[in-house]
Amino acid sequence: MNNKANTYLLETIIFIILNIVFFVVMLGFAIKSSGGIGQYEQAYAKQIALLVDSGKENMTFWIDMGKGIELSKKAKYDKQIIFANDFNEIVVKLDEKGGYGYKYFTNNKIEILQQPTLSKPYAVIKIGGEKNE
Amino acid sequence: MNKGGGEHLLSIWWLLVLALVGLGIVFGVLLFAGRDIYVKDIEAELLADKIVRCLAPQGKMNFLILGDEFNLVNKCGLSNKIFKESNEFYVNVKIKNESFSKEIGVGNTAFKADCEIVLNAELRKKPEQYPACFERKEFAYYKEKNYEINVLVAVAQQGAVK
Numbered sequence: 001m002n003n004k005a006n007t008y009l010l011e012t013i014i015f016i017i018l019n020i021v022f023f024v025v026m027l028g029f030a031i032k033s034s035g036g037i038g039q040y041e042q043a044y045a046k047q048i049a050l051l052v053d054s055g056k057e058n059m060t061f062w063i064d065m066g067k068g069i070e071l072s073k074k075a076k077y078d079k080q081i082i083f084a085n086d087f088n089e090i091v092v093k094l095d096e097k098g099g100y101g102y103k104y105f106t107n108n109k110i111e112i113l114q115q116p117t118l119s120k121p122y123a124v125i126k127i128g129g130e131k132n133e
Numbered sequence: 134m135n136k137g138g139g140e141h142l143l144s145i146w147w148l149l150v151l152a153l154v155g156l157g158i159v160f161g162v163l164l165f166a167g168r169d170i171y172v173k174d175i176e177a178e179l180l181a182d183k184i185v186r187c188l189a190p191q192g193k194m195n196f197l198i199l200g201d202e203f204n205l206v207n208k209c210g211l212s213n214k215i216f217k218e219s220n221e222f223y224v225n226v227k228i229k230n231e232s233f234s235k236e237i238g239v240g241n242t243a244f245k246a247d248c249e250i251v252l253n254a255e256l257r258k259k260p261e262q263y264p265a266c267f268e269r270k271e272f273a274y275y276k277e278k279n280y281e282i283n284v285l286v287a288v289a290q291q292g293a294v295k
Contacts, residue, residue: 015144022151030162039170042292046172053179088212091295099295105180105222107212130210 037075040068041100045092048082048125052090052104055127060113066121068094073118082123084110107131169292173265177288181269184209184224184284189273194282196275198228198235205237216240223248223264223287230280244287264289 044065051061065081072081075095083091085101090110093099104110109128116123187209188195197203205226206216215222216239223240238245248266264287271282 019151022155026155026158029159038294042170046170046292050172050175050179053176053183088215089293093295100292101295102292103215103219103221103290105176105211105215106183107206107210131212 037071037094037098038100040071041092041094041098042102044068044082045090045100045102048090048092048123049102049104051125052108052110052127053106057108057127057129060124060126063116063123063125064121065116065123068092069116069118069121071095081115082112082125084112173288173290174267176290177265177267177286180222180224180288181267181284181286183211184226184286185269185271185282188226188228188282188284189271192271192273194273194275194280198226198237199233199275203237205239211239219290221264221288221290223285225283225285227283227285228280230278233278233280241287241289244289245285248285248287 044063048063051063055061068081072078072094077093077095079093081093083093085091087103088105089101089103091099091101106127107130109131111126111128112123113126114120114122114124184205188198195208197208198205205211205224206213211224216224220241223238223242223244225236225238225245228235244264244266247263248268251263251266252268267286269284269286271284273280273282
């Protein structure tokens with residue numbers, strides 16, 4: 001009888017532990033997904049594109065990308081983060097495999113004067129003259 | 134009565150319930166975390182502002198627009214690539230007074246009809262398949278004549294994951 005009670009107790013404890021592990025894993029997944037690199041890439045790309053759209057020629061603006069740099073460091077990515085390509089697109093890349101692009105509608109050249117780094121976590125971007133399209 | 138066997142069967146159902154709950158949580162979180170950050174409204178307003186500042190700086194009409202050769206994209210510092218090659222933007226400008234009327238449209242002209250629905254219909258929630266539309270009316274003067282300028286802008290840019 002005692003053996004049965006012990007077995008039952010053991011099974012119940014294992015059952016409770018498995019449930020706790022399951023919910024902790026789910027919670028960890030939810031927290032990780034909500035603060036993901038993808039969301040930051042999207043936010044920064046759109047922020048920069050909108051600043052370019054609202055700016056004028058020869059304007060320079062600084063963007064604080066501290067949180068993005070921290071995530072980039074965790075992902076072990078230390079290459080160029082902001083790109084302005086020939087398709088009028090600003091691309092922000094915080095890890096090796098990701099990246100998000102958003103277009104701006106003006107005809108200006110974009111110069112990335114400073115890429116954000118750990119020691120200087122802000123990007124410096126200049127709106128240049130008109131492109132020859 | 135095999136009560137032990139019954140309990141084992143119950144634990145299988147419990148695992149199934151846990152699996153369903155887990156799938157539901159994963160699906161819900163991915164749906165939420167994967168959502169777009171919506172900036173189309175702001176972008177449409179910025180574009181309309183830029184057009185208005187180009188056509189009527191400080192309330193004075195840019196007289197070049199009254200001519201036949203006026204190229205809205207080039208003269209207002211917009212990108213030809215964006216307005217001719219991508220289908221994500223549309224600008225419509227109407228200028229009129231008692232004796233003059235002109236309409237210019239650049240970009241994806243299908244958005245004009247979409248904007249009539251978005252701006253005029255009483256929509257409870259803006260459907261995401263429609264562009265973000267913004268309309269602005271300004272008055273400008275030139276050679277002692279007043280002109281009414283109506284600018285309609287539509288933005289449907291989605292952004293791209295690389």
